[in-house]
Amino acid sequence: ETGVTQSPTHLIKTRGQQVTLRCSSQSGHNTVSWYQQALGQGPQFIFQYYREEENGRGNFPPRFSGLQFPNYSSELNVNALELDDSALYLCASSPIAGGGNEQFFGPGTRLTVL
Protein backbone atom coordinates (compact mmCIF):
# COMPACT_ATOMS: atom_id res chain seq x y z
CA GLU A 1 0.00 0.00 0.00
CA THR A 2 1.43 3.37 -1.03
CA GLY A 3 1.08 6.24 1.42
CA VAL A 4 0.38 9.89 0.68
CA THR A 5 3.13 11.50 -1.39
CA GLN A 6 3.76 15.17 -2.09
CA SER A 7 5.99 17.08 -4.47
CA PRO A 8 8.17 19.01 -4.40
CA THR A 9 9.63 18.63 -0.89
CA HIS A 10 10.98 22.18 -0.84
CA LEU A 11 10.29 25.26 -2.93
CA ILE A 12 11.48 28.86 -2.91
CA LYS A 13 9.44 31.58 -4.62
CA THR A 14 9.32 35.37 -4.59
CA ARG A 15 6.40 37.63 -3.75
CA GLY A 16 3.81 37.87 -6.50
CA GLN A 17 4.70 34.57 -8.10
CA GLN A 18 2.40 31.58 -8.46
CA VAL A 19 3.03 28.06 -7.17
CA THR A 20 1.55 24.61 -7.73
CA LEU A 21 1.94 21.84 -5.19
CA ARG A 22 1.04 18.23 -5.90
CA CYS A 23 -0.32 15.34 -3.87
CA SER A 24 -1.01 11.69 -4.55
CA SER A 25 -3.51 10.15 -2.19
CA GLN A 26 -3.11 6.85 -0.42
CA SER A 27 -4.27 3.86 -2.42
CA GLY A 28 -8.04 3.44 -2.15
CA HIS A 29 -8.63 6.96 -0.82
CA ASN A 30 -10.88 9.27 -2.84
CA THR A 31 -10.79 12.37 -0.65
CA VAL A 32 -7.92 14.83 -0.34
CA SER A 33 -7.59 17.71 2.13
CA TRP A 34 -4.98 20.46 2.16
CA TYR A 35 -3.59 22.18 5.24
CA GLN A 36 -1.18 25.05 5.83
CA GLN A 37 1.16 24.75 8.82
CA ALA A 38 3.08 27.85 9.84
CA LEU A 39 6.20 27.39 11.94
CA GLY A 40 5.32 26.47 15.51
CA GLN A 41 1.60 26.24 14.78
CA GLY A 42 -0.91 23.51 14.16
CA PRO A 43 -2.11 22.81 10.62
CA GLN A 44 -4.89 25.05 9.31
CA PHE A 45 -7.53 23.58 6.99
CA ILE A 46 -7.50 25.08 3.49
CA PHE A 47 -10.00 22.91 1.62
CA GLN A 48 -11.05 19.37 0.79
CA TYR A 49 -11.68 17.71 -2.57
CA TYR A 50 -14.01 14.80 -3.19
CA ARG A 51 -15.01 13.47 -6.61
CA GLU A 52 -13.07 16.28 -8.26
CA GLU A 53 -15.08 19.01 -6.53
CA GLU A 54 -14.36 21.23 -3.55
CA ASN A 55 -16.09 19.79 -0.49
CA GLY A 56 -15.52 22.30 2.28
CA ARG A 57 -13.19 25.26 2.62
CA GLY A 58 -11.42 27.00 5.47
CA ASN A 59 -10.72 30.69 5.95
CA PHE A 60 -8.35 31.19 3.02
CA PRO A 61 -8.65 33.77 0.21
CA PRO A 62 -9.62 32.82 -3.36
CA ARG A 63 -6.02 32.98 -4.52
CA PHE A 64 -5.74 29.55 -2.88
CA SER A 65 -7.35 27.11 -5.30
CA GLY A 66 -7.20 23.45 -6.00
CA LEU A 67 -7.96 20.60 -8.32
CA GLN A 68 -8.60 16.91 -7.98
CA PHE A 69 -8.05 14.52 -10.85
CA PRO A 70 -9.89 11.30 -11.76
CA ASN A 71 -7.11 9.26 -10.15
CA TYR A 72 -7.80 11.20 -6.89
CA SER A 73 -4.49 13.04 -6.96
CA SER A 74 -4.71 16.75 -6.24
CA GLU A 75 -3.03 20.10 -6.78
CA LEU A 76 -2.92 23.19 -4.61
CA ASN A 77 -2.38 26.46 -6.47
CA VAL A 78 -1.50 29.73 -4.81
CA ASN A 79 -1.47 32.95 -6.83
CA ALA A 80 0.11 36.28 -6.00
CA LEU A 81 2.30 34.80 -3.27
CA GLU A 82 2.78 36.80 -0.08
CA LEU A 83 5.52 36.50 2.53
CA ASP A 84 3.02 35.04 5.01
CA ASP A 85 2.36 32.16 2.65
CA SER A 86 5.69 30.70 3.76
CA ALA A 87 4.71 27.47 5.51
CA LEU A 88 4.61 23.69 5.34
CA TYR A 89 1.74 22.61 3.09
CA LEU A 90 0.28 19.27 4.03
CA CYS A 91 -1.94 17.00 2.05
CA ALA A 92 -4.09 14.37 3.74
CA SER A 93 -6.22 11.65 2.22
CA SER A 94 -9.13 9.72 3.63
CA PRO A 95 -11.27 6.90 2.33
CA ILE A 96 -14.50 8.89 2.49
CA ALA A 97 -15.50 12.53 2.61
CA GLY A 98 -16.86 14.52 5.52
CA GLY A 99 -15.95 14.65 9.16
CA GLY A 100 -15.33 11.84 11.56
CA ASN A 101 -12.82 10.06 9.36
CA GLU A 102 -9.15 9.41 9.89
CA GLN A 103 -6.98 11.49 7.59
CA PHE A 104 -3.53 10.23 6.58
CA PHE A 105 -0.94 12.94 6.01
CA GLY A 106 1.88 13.22 3.55
CA PRO A 107 5.34 14.60 4.45
CA GLY A 108 4.46 18.09 3.23
CA THR A 109 5.98 20.69 0.92
CA ARG A 110 8.03 23.42 2.54
CA LEU A 111 7.32 26.70 0.72
CA THR A 112 9.49 29.74 1.32
CA VAL A 113 8.40 33.08 -0.12
CA LEU A 114 11.11 35.75 -0.34
Added chain:
Amino acid sequence: GESVGLHLPTLSVQEGDNSIINCAYSNSASDYFIWYKQESGKGPQFIIDIRSNMDKRQGQRVTVLLNKTVKHLSLQIAATQPGDSAVYFCADTGANSKLTFGKGITLSVRP
Protein backbone atom coordinates in the same frame (compact mmCIF):
# COMPACT_ATOMS: atom_id res chain seq x y z
CA GLY B 1 -15.38 30.66 17.73
CA GLU B 2 -13.93 27.23 17.09
CA SER B 3 -10.62 26.56 18.71
CA VAL B 4 -8.70 23.62 20.02
CA GLY B 5 -5.88 24.50 22.34
CA LEU B 6 -3.24 22.87 24.47
CA HIS B 7 -2.52 24.00 28.01
CA LEU B 8 1.29 23.78 27.94
CA PRO B 9 3.76 24.31 25.12
CA THR B 10 6.37 21.79 26.35
CA LEU B 11 6.49 18.66 28.47
CA SER B 12 9.66 16.94 29.67
CA VAL B 13 9.44 13.42 31.11
CA GLN B 14 11.86 10.76 32.23
CA GLU B 15 12.17 7.68 30.03
CA GLY B 16 9.91 4.98 31.43
CA ASP B 17 7.51 7.39 33.12
CA ASN B 18 3.96 7.96 31.98
CA SER B 19 3.14 11.12 30.00
CA ILE B 20 -0.13 13.02 30.07
CA ILE B 21 -0.87 15.65 27.44
CA ASN B 22 -3.99 17.75 27.88
CA CYS B 23 -6.14 19.62 25.39
CA ALA B 24 -9.19 21.87 25.60
CA TYR B 25 -11.67 22.36 22.80
CA SER B 26 -14.41 24.94 22.46
CA ASN B 27 -16.72 23.61 19.75
CA SER B 28 -19.52 21.73 21.50
CA ALA B 29 -20.64 20.38 18.11
CA SER B 30 -17.40 18.45 17.64
CA ASP B 31 -18.01 14.73 17.64
CA TYR B 32 -14.68 13.24 16.58
CA PHE B 33 -11.30 13.84 18.19
CA ILE B 34 -7.86 12.76 17.12
CA TRP B 35 -4.35 12.87 18.50
CA TYR B 36 -1.50 13.28 16.04
CA LYS B 37 2.26 13.00 16.52
CA GLN B 38 4.56 15.05 14.32
CA GLU B 39 8.28 14.42 14.13
CA SER B 40 10.65 16.92 12.64
CA GLY B 41 10.41 17.07 8.85
CA LYS B 42 7.40 14.78 8.68
CA GLY B 43 3.66 15.11 8.38
CA PRO B 44 1.35 14.44 11.35
CA GLN B 45 1.00 10.75 12.19
CA PHE B 46 -2.29 9.39 13.53
CA ILE B 47 -2.02 8.06 17.09
CA ILE B 48 -5.53 7.43 18.34
CA ASP B 49 -9.04 8.77 17.92
CA ILE B 50 -12.25 8.87 19.92
CA ARG B 51 -15.84 9.69 19.11
CA SER B 52 -18.07 11.82 21.30
CA ASN B 53 -20.18 8.86 22.40
CA MET B 54 -17.15 7.42 24.23
CA ASP B 55 -15.22 8.55 27.33
CA LYS B 56 -12.11 6.45 26.95
CA ARG B 57 -10.27 4.53 24.30
CA GLN B 58 -7.09 2.52 24.60
CA GLY B 59 -4.45 1.65 22.07
CA GLN B 60 -0.99 0.22 22.33
CA ARG B 61 0.65 2.18 25.18
CA VAL B 62 -1.72 5.10 24.58
CA THR B 63 -5.06 6.04 26.08
CA VAL B 64 -7.32 8.93 25.14
CA LEU B 65 -9.82 10.33 27.61
CA LEU B 66 -12.69 12.61 26.64
CA ASN B 67 -14.63 14.76 29.09
CA LYS B 68 -17.43 16.42 27.15
CA THR B 69 -18.74 18.25 30.22
CA VAL B 70 -15.64 20.43 30.43
CA LYS B 71 -14.60 19.98 26.78
CA HIS B 72 -11.31 18.38 27.69
CA LEU B 73 -9.25 15.74 25.92
CA SER B 74 -6.12 14.02 27.17
CA LEU B 75 -3.53 11.64 25.79
CA GLN B 76 -1.76 9.27 28.14
CA ILE B 77 1.41 7.53 27.00
CA ALA B 78 2.56 4.64 29.16
CA ALA B 79 6.26 3.91 29.69
CA THR B 80 7.40 6.84 27.57
CA GLN B 81 10.29 6.03 25.23
CA PRO B 82 12.83 8.27 23.45
CA GLY B 83 10.99 7.57 20.20
CA ASP B 84 7.95 9.30 21.64
CA SER B 85 9.76 12.64 21.51
CA ALA B 86 7.80 14.78 19.06
CA VAL B 87 5.17 17.50 18.82
CA TYR B 88 1.69 16.29 19.70
CA PHE B 89 -1.51 17.84 18.36
CA CYS B 90 -5.10 17.33 19.30
CA ALA B 91 -7.67 17.94 16.58
CA ASP B 92 -11.41 17.85 16.33
CA THR B 93 -14.03 17.76 13.63
CA GLY B 94 -17.78 17.78 13.37
CA ALA B 95 -20.06 17.06 10.47
CA ASN B 96 -17.96 19.10 8.05
CA SER B 97 -14.66 18.20 6.49
CA LYS B 98 -12.50 20.45 8.56
CA LEU B 99 -10.00 19.19 11.13
CA THR B 100 -9.26 21.92 13.67
CA PHE B 101 -5.81 21.55 15.22
CA GLY B 102 -4.40 23.00 18.38
CA LYS B 103 -1.03 24.73 18.48
CA GLY B 104 0.92 21.68 19.56
CA ILE B 105 2.93 20.56 22.57
CA THR B 106 6.50 19.34 22.43
CA LEU B 107 7.20 16.14 24.36
CA SER B 108 10.84 15.69 25.33
CA VAL B 109 11.94 12.37 26.82
CA ARG B 110 14.99 12.45 29.11
CA PRO B 111 17.18 9.32 29.06
